[in-house]
Every structure is written in structure tokens, then in C-alpha cells.
Amino acid sequence: MFEMKTEFNESNEHEGLVIGLFDRPEKFTGLLARLDEIFEGQLKELVKSGDITAKFKSINKIHTLGKMGVKRIWFVGLGKEKELSFEKARDVFGQLFKLIKAQKQEELAFAMETFTTEGLTALDAAHAAGEALALATYEFKGYKQKSNEPEKRLENLTIYCGSNDFEELKASLTVGYAFGKGTNSARTLVNTPGNLLTASDMADYAKNLAAKYDFEVEILEKAEIEKLGMGAFLAVNQGSTEPPKMIVLKYQGKDDWKDVIGLVGKGITFDTGGYSIKTKTGIVGMKSDMGGAAAVLGAMEIIGEIKPEQNVVAVIPSTDNMISGSAFKPDDVITSMSGKTIEVLNTDAEGRLVLADAVTYAKHHGAEYLVDVATLTGGVITALGLHTTGAMTNHDSLYEQVLEASKESGERIWQLPLFDTEKERVRNSKVADLNNSPGSEGHALVAGAFIGEFAEETPWVHLDIAGTATTSREYDLGPAGATGVMTRTLALFVERFDPIEK
Ligand code: BES
Ligand code: MN
Ligand code: ZN
Numbered sequence: 001m002f003e004m005k006t007e008f009n010e011s012n013e014h015e016g017l018v019i020g021l022f023d024r025p026e027k028f029t030g031l032l033a034r035l036d037e038i039f040e041g042q043l044k045e046l047v048k049s050g051d052i053t054a055k056f057k058s059i060n061k062i063h064t065l066g067k068m069g070v071k072r073i074w075f076v077g078l079g080k081e082k083e084l085s086f087e088k089a090r091d092v093f094g095q096l097f098k099l100i101k102a103q104k105q106e107e108l109a110f111a112m113e114t115f116t117t118e119g120l121t122a123l124d125a126a127h128a129a130g131e132a133l134a135l136a137t138y139e140f141k142g143y144k145q146k147s148n149e150p151e152k153r154l155e156n157l158t159i160y161c162g163s164n165d166f167e168e169l170k171a172s173l174t175v176g177y178a179f180g181k182g183t184n185s186a187r188t189l190v191n192t193p194g195n196l197l198t199a200s201d202m203a204d205y206a207k208n209l210a211a212k213y214d215f216e217v218e219i220l221e222k223a224e225i226e227k228l229g230m231g232a233f234l235a236v237n238q239g240s241t242e243p244p245k246m247i248v249l250k251y252q253g254k255d256d257w258k259d260v261i262g263l264v265g266k267g268i269t270f271d272t273g274g275y276s277i278k279t280k281t282g283i284v285g286m287k288s289d290m291g292g293a294a295a296v297l298g299a300m301e302i303i304g305e306i307k308p309e310q311n312v313v314a315v316i317p318s319t320d321n322m323i324s325g326s327a328f329k330p331d332d333v334i335t336s337m338s339g340k341t342i343e344v345l346n347t348d349a350e351g352r353l354v355l356a357d358a359v360t361y362a363k364h365h366g367a368e369y370l371v372d373v374a375t376l377t378g379g380v381i382t383a384l385g386l387h388t389t390g391a392m393t394n395h396d397s398l399y400e401q402v403l404e405a406s407k408e409s410g411e412r413i414w415q416l417p418l419f420d421t422e423k424e425r426v427r428n429s430k431v432a433d434l435n436n437s438p439g440s441e442g443h444a445l446v447a448g449a450f451i452g453e454f455a456e457e458t459p460w461v462h463l464d465i466a467g468t469a470t471t472s473r474e475y476d477l478g479p480a481g482a483t484g485v486m487t488r489t490l491a492l493f494v495e496r497f498d499p500i501e502k
Contacts, residue, residue, distance in 0.1 A: 002130075002173050003158045004166040008111055010038060013069040014158065015107040016061075018096065020114035022081045023054040031111055038067050053077055057092050059099055070109070074100075081117050086124050087410045089115065093132035094476035097154070101137045104152040112161040112169075122164045127176035131488075133157070134180025135477040140191040178305040179409075182491060183484035186291075186298030190469060190482030194270030194287045199318035202267055202293065203245040206316070209297060210249055213304025220246035230317075230357040232336040236350045237319035239274065239327025244319040246358070247293075248365065251303050251312045259499040260311045262367025263300075263490055264358045266351045266374035267293030267318030274321050274347030275329045288482065289351070291469030292373035293318060298487035299494065308495040315362040317354035321347070333432050337361065338454055343429040346437035351376045352450040353436060359454040369398055369500070370460040371493065372451060373486050379444035380416075381467040389413045389468045389485060392448035395459035397500055402461045405493035411485050413463065422449040459500060463489075 008017070008031060019031065028036055028044065036043040046052045052060045056079030063072050076096055078084050100108060115125040137153065161169055189197065189205070203219045210217035222243050225234060230246070237244035247267070268289035272278060278286070293316040300314050328334070332344045334353075337360045342353065351374050362370060380390040389406075391413045393399040399415065406413045422445045425438035434453060438446050448462045468485040471478075478484075 001155060001157060002170055003156065004170050005158055005160050007162045008109070008160040010034070011069045012109070014071070014109040015105055016072045016074055016100070016109065017070040018074045018076060018108060018110045020078045020111070021052070021054040021075050022078050022084075024081065031114060035073070055079065056083075056088070057095055059096055078115065084117055084120055086120060086128055086408070089120060089125055090128040090132050090410065091476040093129045094136035097133050097136040100154055105154060106152055107156045108154060109158040109160060112159050113163065122161050123168060123172040126159065126169050126172040130173040130176025131180045132477060134177050134184055138184045138187060138478050140188060140479070140481055175306055178302055179488050179491060182298040182302035182305070183487040185301050186294035186484035186487045187478070187482040189294040189297065190288050190291050190484070192287070194320060197269055197287070197290070198242045199245040199267065199269055199320070200243065202269065202290065202316065202318045203247050206247045206249055206297060209301060209304070213251075213301070215300065215304065216250035216252075218248040220248070228337055228361070229335065230337045230361070231334045232342060232353040233317050233319070233357040235328040235332065235334045235344065236268075236274075236321050236353050239324040240320050240322040241324075242269075242320055244317070246361065247314075247316040247318060248361070249300055249314040250365070251300065251310075253307060253309045254311050257311055257366055258368075260313055260366045260368050261494055261497060262359075262362035262365070262370045263296045263312060263314045263494075264355060264362050264370060264372040265292035265294070265296030265314070265316045266290065266355055266372075266376065267316040268321055268351060268354065269318060270320040270322075271348070271350065272320075272322055274323055274327055274350060276346045276348040277323065278348065285470065288470050289375050290318065291375045291465055291482070291485070294482070295373045295465070295484065295486040295490060298484055299490035302487070302491035303494055306491075306495060310494050310497050312494055313362055313365045313367050315358045315365070317358040319354065321350045336454070340434055340453065341432040343432040343435040345435050349437040349447065352447050355451050356454045359451060363458060368458065370455050370458055371402060371463065371490065372460070373463045373465060373490065375466045375469050376464045377444045377447045377466055379440070379442065379447070380464040383416065383444055384414055384467060386467045386471065387412060390444050390464040391415045392418050392445070392452070392462040393460060394418060394452055394455060395461070395500075398459040399461050401497060402463075402489065402493050405496060406489045409488035409492055411468070411489045413489075416445055416448065418445070418449060418452060422446050423452070426450045426453060
């Protein structure tokens with residue numbers, strides 16, 4: 001799919017050539033000057049008239065009308081050279097690939113050097129392009145009956161770059177593409193409705209992933225979950241006809257099973273709220289309540305592709321949260337795997353219950369660092385809106401590493417506090433060690449604090465993606481629907497992870 005070549009030549013044949021245009025006083029040097037010559041000065045005229053502009057994110061296409069081997073040229077506006085960051089380059093590539101997809105182009109060449117700046121190397125640009133290619137052209141086909149017309153998609157990408165090691169450049173492009181693909185897998189899991197993605201389906205998905213990437217896999221069935229005493233996880237599943245699955249994947253990239261990172265993802269395939277039932281509007285969209293699990297699985301796919309020297313255990317508690325004669329109910333007291341008892345005040349606060357046992361189980365598998373990802377609370381949406389993931393932690397330097405990864409992936413996170421006041425609210429029960437819903441004030445915080453009770457002394461970061469897992473609007477790097485948020489952040493965090501001295 002990706003081909004690398006040295007300097008572009010006028011006679012090279014391509015359906016399209018992509019050129020980056022910076023807003024510079026001196027516009028026509030190198031490749032641009034050569035092209036302007038071919039067009040007898042007309043290129044300059046097009047820039048003068050504004051038909052081609054370097055304005056950030058503007059994309060202008062011209063036909064070459066047989067004057068050269070390339071049929072069309074796509075000029076990509078990059079704005080001021082100093083202002084082009086990795087994130088902005090990725091966004092601009094996203095815009096471009098959307099257009100390329102809409103125009104059904106199957107083949108394309110890039111003049112990669114026209115995208116580089118002092119701060120952005122050709123390798124960075126290639127990574128950004130690879131990631132954007134996968135992300136921006138993602139589509140969830142859905143289930144409409146329609147003709148099986150084979151669709152045209154971009155299949156061949158040639159990169160022209162004189163000054164780089166081709167192997168490195170190709171690797172950068174391929175890694176970027178893998179990050180995008182893993183995110184797309186997470187998106188598809190989230191977009192799939194609850195009737196078509198049960199806990200059993202999620203377990204099968206994980207098994208296939210394990211087979212493909214040679215991960216160790218363990219699927220705990222209901223009987224084993226009972227034997228291990230995961231009473232919090234079981235309570236949530238109690239009203240369901242679908243059996244629960246505790247899904248574990250292990251990736252070992254070091255000689256010894258040490259410095260193990262535990263990735264824990266909430267895998268509620270549908271959340272009705274249980275007896276604390278959701279409203280008829282609030283319940284719609286709750287197929288996305290396994291967004292955390294999807295991010296973890298997507299990250300594992302990337303990890304399988306890039307094979308970092310790290311050890312990872314992924315743990316996903318999966319079930320739906322249903323109502324029936326056997327369902328759990330408010331006032332019930334349950335016993336978690338850790339031994340801590342929990343008074344259930346709200347069956348809709350089910351995420352923290354399944355995560356409690358999953359966090360405990362991740363530690364049993366040797367996790368020394370924990371990151372949990374969950375569509376956990378409406379409260380985080382009230383606090384931070386729909387574009388920022390809420391984070392909490394018991395360990396500043398672990399948080400710092402997650403934050404760094406999130407900055408590079410462009411998936412914004414913002415820290416919320418973990419104060420004693422919230423820990424106390426979670427511990428306030430007359431009949432049990434903890435309660436699962438101490439009231440709606442700051443409920444993103446108490447939900448996080450609740451999970452913290454199970455992380456205990458283990459360094460832990462909590463990511464609440466209730467607001468960010470889906471979007472109602474199309475954006476540069478994808479369509480409306482599932483975003484696959486935190487997939488890339490998790491994978492990058494794992495890739496770069498530096499064990500913390502204890
Ligand atoms: N899955 C929901 C959180 C959610 C809300 C995700 C909106 C995506 C969009 C979670 O299980 C839930 O119901 N949380 C309750 C907690 C409350 C009962 C303390 C909430 O946020 O209302
Ligand atoms: Mn709920
Ligand atoms: Zn939920």
C-alpha cells in the first residue's frame with residue numbers, strides 16, 4: 001500500500017500529487033518553481049487570484065491538462081510555517097483524505113518534503129499522514145440493505161522524499177496507520193448495537209485479537225467469576241440472560257513479567273440503568289457504554305502491531321445492565337472480590353462496580369500500574385463538556401506520563417481532584433464498607449474515588465470518557481458516532497512507558 005521514492009520527477013505518472021503550501025513571502029522555490037515553469041507562470045497567477053491558497057486547512061485541486069505525468073495536483077494549505085504542529089498537520093491530512101475519499105481517488109503521491117518544517121520532520125509528517133489516512137476515511141457501514149457495488153478507496157500511496165531513510169519513513173507511516181486502524185476497531189465496537197455485541201461477542205473478539213497477535217488470553221466464565229468472589233461484577237449481571245465475561249489479554253514484551261501495566265476498560269454492552277432505570281431519552285445511546293473496553297482492545301491491537309518492550313495486562317469486565325426478577329436492586333449489599341462490601345444505592349452506578357472487581361483482578365495478574373477507561377458518569381460531561389476526558393489519579397508522575405501521551409494523540413484530558421472529602425463520601429455507609437452512589441454533587445469525582453478504593457496503593461489513573469466516546473458531529477479525523485477516544489493515548493502511553501522508581 002505504501003511506496004517510497006526519491007525526488008519527484010515531472011514525468012512520473014500519478015492520479016494525484018499532494019503538495020503542502022506554507023504561507024511564506026517567498027512562495028516559489030524547489031518543486032513549486034519547477035511546476036510553475038511547466039504551467040508557464042500560471043501557477044503564480046492562481047495563487048495571486050486566490051484560487052490556490054496557503055490558508056490553513058484550505059485544499060485546492062487543479063488539473064494538469066496533460067502538461068505532466070500527474071493528472072491532478074492537490075494543494076494543501078498549511079498556514080504559517082512556525083504554527084504547524086504535529087496535531088495540526090494530522091488534522092489537515094484528515095481533511096485531505098476525506099476529500100480524496102469523497103472523490104473516489106484510488107492512487108496518490110505525496111511530496112513529503114513540502115510538509116516539513118524546523119519542528120516537523122518528514123518522519124513526523126509521515127506518521128501524521130498515516131494516522132489521518134486511517135482515521136479520517138473511517139466509515140461505519142451500518143445495516144441498511146443496499147447494493148454491493150464495490151467501493152473505490154485509496155489503495156496506493158507513494159511518498160516522495162529525497163532526504164530520508166526510506167525504511168524509517170515507511171515505518172513511520174505504517175505505525176501512524178496502525179494507530180489509526182486500532183482506533184477504528186474501537187469505533188466499530190462502540191458503534192455496534194447491544195444486540196449484536198454481547199459480552200460473549202466481545203470475548204470472541206478478544207480471542208481473535210489474541211490469536212492474531214499471539215497474546216495470552218483468559219476468558220472467565222460465570223462459574224469462575226463466582227468462584228473468585230467477584231460479587232460486584234456479578235451483581236450487575238444478575239438481571240441479564242446474557243452471561244458475563246471477564247476478559248483478560250496479556251502482552252509480554254520484556255523477558256520477565258515485571259513493571260506490568262494494567263489497562264482496565266468498562267465493558268457494559270448496554271446500560272439500562274437497572275432498577276434505577278434511565279429515562280426514555282437517557283437510555284438511547286447506551287450501547288456505547290463499552291467505550292472503555294473498546295479503547296483497551298483498540299490499544300491492544302496497536303500494541304500487537306508495534307510490539308513495544310513493555311508488559312501489559314488488559315482486563316475487561318463485560319455484561320449488560322438489565323432489569324428482571326433476578327436483577328440486583330437498591331439497598332442490596334454485595335461483596336467485591338477484594339472483600340470490601342458495597343451498599344448499592346443506585347443500580348445505574350454500575351460501571352464502578354464492574355471496574356472494582358476488574359481492578360482487583362488486574363492486580364492479581366501482576367499489574368503494578370493501572371489505567372482504567374470508562375464511560376462512567378454524566379457528571380464528567382457537566383464538568384468538562386463533550387471534548388475533554390476527565391482524569392483522576394493517586395499518583396502524579398504516572399498521571400504525567402498519561403498526560404504526555406494524550407497531548408501527542410490530541411485526545412485532551414483534564415485532571416479532576418481526588419480529595420479526602422470524596423473518599424469519605426464513598427466510605428459513608430451504615431451497613432457496608434462503601435456505597436456506590438453518595439449523591440449527585442460532583443458525581444464524576446465520587447465515581448473515580450470509588451474505583452480508587454480498589455486501586456488502593458497501586459499507582460493508578462482513571463479516565464472518564466462519558467463525554468468523549470461519541471460525537472454527534474463530523475470532525476477532521478472522523479465521522480459522527482464513536483470516536484475511539486483514548487485508544488491512541490493508551491497505546492502511546494504503553495509504548496513510551498517509563499517504570500516509576502518505587
Ligand atoms: N453509563 C453511564 C454514564 C454515561 C452517561 C455514559 C452519559 C455516557 C453518557 C453510567 O453508568 C451512569 O449511568 N452513571 C450515572 C451515575 C449516577 C447514577 C451516580 C450518571 O452519570 O448519571
Ligand atoms: Mn449506569
Ligand atoms: Zn454505565
